[in-house]
Amino acid sequence: xxxxxxxxQPSSGPRTDRWAYLxxxxxxxxxxVGRPVAMALFGNAVARLPVRVELPGGRxxxxxxxxxxxxxxxxxxxxxxxxxxxxxxxxxxxxAYMAGDWSAPDPAGVLTVFACAVDRLVPAPLQSLRPWLLPxxxxxxxxxxxxxxxxxxxxxxxSNEFFASFLDDTMTYSxxxxxxxxxxxxxGDLADAQRRKIDRLLDDAxxxxxxxxxxxxxxxxxxxxxxxxxxxxVRSVTLSSQQQTLARQRAAAAGVADRVSxxxxxxxxxxxxxxxxxxxxxxxxxxxxxxxxxxxxxxRVLAPGGRAAVQVITxxxxxxxxxxxxxxxxxxxxxxxxxxxxxxxxAQQLSQHxxxxxxxxxxxxxxxxxxxxxxxxxxxxxxxRVGELGFDDVFRRMWQLYLAYSEAGFRSGxxxxxxxxLEHRPTGSPSRSGPTP
Numbered sequence: 001x002x003x004x005x006x007x008x009q010p011s012s013g014p015r016t017d018r019w020a021y022l023x024x025x026x027x028x029x030x031x032x033v034g035r036p037v038a039m040a041l042f043g044n045a046v047a048r049l050p051v052r053v054e055l056p057g058g059r060x061x062x063x064x065x066x067x068x069x070x071x072x073x074x075x076x077x078x079x080x081x082x083x084x085x086x087x088x089x090x091x092x093x094x095x096a097y098m099a100g101d102w103s104a105p106d107p108a109g110v111l112t113v114f115a116c117a118v119d120r121l122v123p124a125p126l127q128s129l130r131p132w133l134l135p136x137x138x139x140x141x142x143x144x145x146x147x148x149x150x151x152x153x154x155x156x157x158x159s160n161e162f163f164a165s166f167l168d169d170t171m172t173y174s175x176x177x178x179x180x181x182x183x184x185x186x187x188g189d190l191a192d193a194q195r196r197k198i199d200r201l202l203d204d205a206x207x208x209x210x211x212x213x214x215x216x217x218x219x220x221x222x223x224x225x226x227x228x229x230x231x232x233x234v235r236s237v238t239l240s241s242q243q244q245t246l247a248r249q250r251a252a253a254a255g256v257a258d259r260v261s262x263x264x265x266x267x268x269x270x271x272x273x274x275x276x277x278x279x280x281x282x283x284x285x286x287x288x289x290x291x292x293x294x295x296x297x298x299x300r301v302l303a304p305g306g307r308a309a310v311q312v313i314t315x316x317x318x319x320x321x322x323x324x325x326x327x328x329x330x331x332x333x334x335x336x337x338x339x340x341x342x343x344x345x346x347a348q349q350l351s352q353h354x355x356x357x358x359x360x361x362x363x364x365x366x367x368x369x370x371x372x373x374x375x376x377x378x379x380x381x382x383x384x385r386v387g388e389l390g391f392d393d394v395f396r397r398m399w400q401l402y403l404a405y406s407e408a409g410f411r412s413g414x415x416x417x418x419x420x421x422l423e424h425r426p427t428g429s430p431s432r433s434g435p436t437p
Contacts, residue, residue, distance in 0.1 A: 019394045022099045025080045026087035034086030039078065042085065045121045051113045071109035077101045094329035097401045098394050107401060108376065111408035118319070118414055137327045141337040143287040145266055149239045151285060151337040156240035160220070162389055166379040170194045171220035171246070174281040174311060175368035175417045185370050187378065193371075197311075197364075198223045198280075204309040204360065204421045205276035207232050214274040214301055216267045217282030221247030221260075227278075228256035235274070237265040268293055270301055277301060277308040281417070284313055287339050288324050295354035298422065308356065308422040313368075315415055317342035334402045343418065350422070360421035365410050368417045372407035379403060 046053050046062040052072040053061040064070025075081050081101040084092030096102050104110045114121065140147060156163075167173060168191040176193035177200060178185045185193065201223070207213050209231030215224055218238035224247065227234045238244050244264050251260040267282075277298060286294045298308050320342045331338050341349075350356055379386070379399060386396055409415035 019098075019392075022095060022394065026083045026092070028087075031083050031086045035079070035082045038085040039082040042082070045117075048120070049113050049117055051110060071104070071106055071113055073102055073104040073107075073110045075102045091327070091329045091332055094333070094398075094401055094405075098333075098398050100397070107404035108373070108407045108411070111405055112411045115408045115412035115414045118412075136325060137331060137337075141331065143285065143290050143337050145268075147337060148266060148285065151335070152239035153241070154336050155334065156238075157242045158391075159389060160242050160246045162386065162391065163220070165382040165385050165389070166375050167220075168194060170222040171250070172198070172222050173219055175364050176371045177364060178367055178370060181366055181370060185374065187374055190371070190374050193367075194222070195226070198226050201278050201280065201309040201311065201419065202227055202230065204419070205278050205307045207276050207278070211275040212303075213276045213278065214270065216270075216277065216279035216297075217285075218243050218247050218262055219280065221250040221262065223278060223280065224260045224262065225251055225254045225256055228259040229254070232259070232276075234260045235270075236260065236262045237267055237270060238262065239264065239266065267297055270297065272301065273303040273306075274301055275303050275306045277306070278310070279308070280311045281313060283310065284338055284340055285335070287337050288341075291341065291345070291349045292353035295349050295356065299355040299424070302356070302422075302424065304424060306423070309419065310422065311364075311417060311419045312346070313340050313415060313417045314343050314346070315340045315409075317344040319414075320345065330402065330405070333398055340415070343416075346420070354422075355425055356422040357425045358420045359423055360419075362419045363416050364419065365413065365416040368415075369407055369410035372403055372410065376400070376403040376407060 043061050048063055050064040050067065050070050051062045052065045052067065052070045054072060054074045055061065055078055056076070062070070064072075077100075080099070081096045084096045084099075084101065086092070088095070097107075141151060143151065163173065164171065168187075170191050172194040174194075175197065176190055177197035178189060178193045179196070205213070207227050207230055211232045213224075213227050213232045213234045215227075215234060215236035218224065218236040218240075220243055221236070224234045224236045228251070236247065238247070241264060244262050247260075247262045248257070251257045251262065279298075283291075283294060298310075302308050320340065324339065347358070350358060383396060387393075406415075410417070
């Protein structure tokens with residue numbers, strides 16, 4: 001099937017002055033004091049890691065500097081690199097990549113080494129200073145009714161053609177499920193792997209002829225289309241006008257528009273009850289403060305006897321607690337208001353804020369690493385097309401880093417993605433619930 005793609009100019013696309021603030025190297029008393037400290041901490045950290053850091057003049061750092069097979073990063077401007085880290089920590093590390101202060105032949109390989117040692121990169125005494133040294137999340141990024149829509153527009157309304165430049169024909173922007181992982185899957189495997197993932201979630205939720213399905217987070221419509229082809233009636237809600245437009249076009253092209261409704265609506269505003277609910281990697285946009293709303297909504301909209309299937313990215317609980325209030329590079333540039341829960345937190349939320357219990361759990365972390373690798377390779381190959389769509393080199397480096405950073409999280413095991421199957425707790429059952437493996 002030919003996938004229609006709605007042509008649109010980037011709603012927040014690059015302007016000639018968009019990156020003006022990145023050009024000057026940070027200055028000031030804090031930077032002057034912090035720059036040598038930042039470079040010393042960086043040097044001490046990489047000395048313990050199997051990575052090679054190349055500096056101007058032929059100098060090198062890192063525990064892998066004598067290993068030609070070690071991932072390498074090239075620091076083109078050490079003073080600017082250190083100044084940005086001194087000014088804003090890991091946000092500055094990312095901005096240094098955007099500004100061209102450092103690069104890497106294989107950024108995902110370098111970042112995987114860092115991700116494997118994330119808890120040891122900064123000395124423990126300095127980690128306790130994080131709340132006072134690092135920026136806090138802006139209040140406008142909280143997922144209120146207005147904030148959630150603005151956050152979604154920032155990411156998903158860049159343009160449908162932009163996402164089509166690196167996604168497969170299903171236009172599915174979440175972890176695939178491959179038949180095999182070794183040797184690594186190739187591009188031609190991705191679309192079938194996405195359909196396999198979707199079909200398993202629909203099976204888990206019991207979606208079939210005559211059933212009603214609520215999809216929280218439309219994406220670009222593939223799940224809704226596949227559910228409708230099973231004979232279900234689908235209501236899908238999104239906060240992205242670009243996604244709504246293309247999902248409707250794709251449903252019409254697939255001949256299921258009469259069974260698929262795609263609405264521009266906050267999930268909290270949904271009314272009615274549905275035989276099944278599916279939500280794929282949408283919970284990450286909910287935010288810590290609004291997780292109770294999310295689970296209360298699932299409880300309210302799921303009909304008795306129905307099942308919900310959710311797919312969500314997770315991180316270790318201790319790391320989540322340490323970072324949940326800080327402002328990260330990903331939040332500043334890619335996903336405003338984004339928050340990755342831990343599985344411990346999800347179990348707590350299910351117990352305390354829902355009438356649901358998890359009856360099945362599956363982990364797909366290695367599958368996401370491969371999915372992201374294929375997206376990253378496709379994105380790099382589409383550099384000319386991305387430029388033709390109006391996105392400049394700084395934007396392209398920003399997305400290179402985002403895809404590599406995400407891939408590294410899953411390759412290292414620092415991040416995971418899980419599928420949970422939820423159902424109403426039996427009347428009179430204890431409030432605690434735990435997924436069966």
